[in-house]
Amino acid sequence: MPATDLDRPRWPDGKRSCFALAFDLDGPTGDAMLDGSIWNNPAYFTLGSYGPWRALGRLLGMLAERNVPATFFVPAWVLENWPTQCAAILEGGHEIGYHGYKHEAFWTLDRDAQRAVMERSAQVFDKYLGMRPVGFRTPSGDWGPDTIGVLMEAGVRYSSSMRGDDRPYFLPAQRGGTPLVEIPGRWEMDDYASLAYHRNPNFPASLDRIASYDTTLDNWRREFDGSHRDGLCLTTLFHPKVSGKPGRIALLESLLDHMHAKGDVWFSTCRDVAQWWHDEYAPMNPKEA
Numbered sequence: 001m002p003a004t005d006l007d008r009p010r011w012p013d014g015k016r017s018c019f020a021l022a023f024d025l026d027g028p029t030g031d032a033m034l035d036g037s038i039w040n041n042p043a044y045f046t047l048g049s050y051g052p053w054r055a056l057g058r059l060l061g062m063l064a065e066r067n068v069p070a071t072f073f074v075p076a077w078v079l080e081n082w083p084t085q086c087a088a089i090l091e092g093g094h095e096i097g098y099h100g101y102k103h104e105a106f107w108t109l110d111r112d113a114q115r116a117v118m119e120r121s122a123q124v125f126d127k128y129l130g131m132r133p134v135g136f137r138t139p140s141g142d143w144g145p146d147t148i149g150v151l152m153e154a155g156v157r158y159s160s161s162m163r164g165d166d167r168p169y170f171l172p173a174q175r176g177g178t179p180l181v182e183i184p185g186r187w188e189m190d191d192y193a194s195l196a197y198h199r200n201p202n203f204p205a206s207l208d209r210i211a212s213y214d215t216t217l218d219n220w221r222r223e224f225d226g227s228h229r230d231g232l233c234l235t236t237l238f239h240p241k242v243s244g245k246p247g248r249i250a251l252l253e254s255l256l257d258h259m260h261a262k263g264d265v266w267f268s269t270c271r272d273v274a275q276w277w278h279d280e281y282a283p284m285n286p287k288e289a
């Protein structure tokens, strides 16, 4: 297909651009849970648990008011501990994707250990929600050489883990299988970069200030405006425990209202973006431009 076709991807119903709102519902999982130190740090535990316990419901209500779908990448441990809250994600018509069991860093695990995380997670999703996710966002930033194969074995059809583009693309297929779709995110759309702040452990390490909310919203709007101008796909790395708070949810409301006012945006889950990209652009399934 001509290069110009992918320079300006097609979106459903001739929409100009695509916005796939996505959250990582990490809760208190992560390094401190993996090394056990969180059990001696109850304040840090509650900072994380605020996400599924309190912020998630507020976010789901806001999304229902605006009729915007979202994808939530959920460590399976979070589902085990807040099953009712997590079930509301599906009841609201949103998507749930894999995000480790306790937010393991896949690049530190060998193939068998990665498999064990995926298998245990699949069992938890099946037990509590009667479903198996098809999406995956790698926890803690990166993955290893075995990861794509492990994901394909687990029935994953897309990832939102990498940073290398502002459109979806195909990851290399393993042994002739269907290639995974990658929906890359960017730090500019990670709420940790501007809004996260905590002590013990310190984040940011230098304990700089939380960014101005006006500046944060302006940054996010500009990222959307550029993506929309060029007809691209924008996703987010937002966290309910960071941006689902009473003062900050107004930033998300303003961002979504700005998008609605622009119009001509395909609001989609990551799953539907991946399916669209596969159907339109998979090498074995080309359509004429």
Ligand SMILES: [Zn+2]
Pocket: 024, 025, 026, 099, 103, 139, 140
């Ligand atoms: Zn995460």
